[in-house]
Amino acid sequence: MSVHVMTAKEVARKVIQKESFFILDVRNEDAFQDWKVEGDNIQHLNVPYFDLLDGVEEILPQLPQDKEIVVVCAKEGSSIMVADMLSEAGLTVSYLQGGMKAWSEYLEPVKAGDLKDGGELYQFVRIGKGCLSYMVVSNGEAAIIDATRMTDVYLDFAREKGLKITHVFDTHLHADHISGGRAIAETTGAVYWLPPKDAEEVTFSYEPLEEGKGVTIGRTTLAIQPLYSPGHTVGSTSFIVDDAYLLSGDILFIDSIGRPDLAGLAQDWIGDLRETLYKRFKELSNDLIVLPAHFMIIEELNEDGSVSEKLGTLFEKNHGLNIEDEVEFRELVTGNLPPQPNAYQEIRQTNMGKIAPDEEQQREMEIGPNRCAVR
Amino acid sequence: MKANKVLDAKGLACPMPIVKTKKAMNELESGQVLEIHATDKGAKADLAAWTKSGGHELLDQAEEGNVLKFWIKKG
Known part of the structure; x- marks a missing residue:
């Protein structure tokens, strides 16, 4: 469907207002385990982008129908790639602009x-x-x-x-x-x-x-x-x-x-x-x-x-x-x-x-x- | 270390180093070695994790100036 850009500021507002949303974090597992976007009502799924290069079909059943999905990676490059793939598969998703780097600096x-x-x-x-x-x-x-x-x-x-x-x-x-x-x-x-x-x-x-x-x-x-x-x-x-x-x-x-x-x-x-x-x-x-x-x-x-x-x-x-x-x-x-x-x-x-x-x-x-x- | 193929991924940002590595790997036979040069620091952890998940073997890695070098044996 389409891909939206979400700024670190927008994500911060969601966290503060305890909004419910879904994060698909496409960094490697160690990076995800070490540190991630946290919030009271955030649901996470971690699948490294390099496991999705052949397609996102396998993870589609794990993504919610009724929640906003934000794709997150270290700097944003990989999250854009995955967000584009999800969009082609018919989903509407956002990616975190600037990735965890921007999140860390906001x-x-x-x-x-x-x-x-x-x-x-x-x-x-x-x-x-x-x-x-x-x-x-x-x-x-x-x-x-x-x-x-x-x-x-x-x-x-x-x-x-x-x-x-x-x-x-x-x-x-x-x-x-x-x-x-x-x-x-x-x-x-x-x-x-x-x-x-x-x-x-x-x-x-x-x-x-x-x-x-x-x-x-x-x-x-x-x-x-x-x-x-x-x-x-x-x-x-x-x-x-x-x-x-x-x-x-x-x-x-x-x-x-x-x-x-x-x-x-x-x-x-x-x-x-x-x-x-x-x-x-x-x-x-x-x-x-x-x-x-x-x-x-x-x-x-x-x-x-x-x-x-x-x-x-x-x-x-x-x-x-x-x-x-x-x-x-x-x-x-x-x-x-x-x-x-x-x-x-x-x-x-x-x-x-x-x-x-x-x-x-x-x-x-x-x-x-x-x-x-x-x- | 002797490599069957050298991939220059210098100056490329994530996810391109791995996208290109995967492509280059597809052209190799099992047991052959790919040498990768990258400058994206994130490539270090990601290439190691990708190698593992793809059933390949990271034989060695080195840092020369700001260039990261990796040698991966195809599984």
């Missing part, structure tokens, strides 16, 4: 909250990879936290809203994705802040992010208070924004907690991780809205696509915050770690400025899920 901006001075807090949901970044907006100025390498998204967003980006932060040296923080700071003239303990080997200059140093965004006093919270990395720093939001970086997530091994020192940092989660965060107000730098499973998304929860609720429901026994805690965060993110060492080197891969290489390095958490 950011959905969601308003996460209002600030007391009339400002706003936006969350950029990288739905395909589970990364969350933030823009704090007040009186014509903006701060960006944990930016991805898709810097145009933030720059365009700020331009549309007439905002001047004045500060850029990374809560820690990321191991799962390439930071866009330095590039944004260079483009806009903003100050780039990094926790000094994570930045000992970086090749560029930065402003050391330390507890007690408040930053003001806009003309009114919007304090971004750094809170030293080691454990995922030795420098990991959280922010309390407007006394209402806790940007918890990769230390505390909605349904999981940070893993301590990606910078190589799991054993040393377990104690730090526990101290941060069980003492430092415990002393904070239960009413703070936790805004993490990742989500791990699609169930962590709220109705509007945002990812947030009250700190008090997390202390009740997040398993990782409720392990009284230290030995058991140690076992959770070291004994059962998921595989490390793809190319995480190279990603760290890139974020330190030690290597400068081109865009295509950066893309390849970031393939797959983020895997920064343990449950």
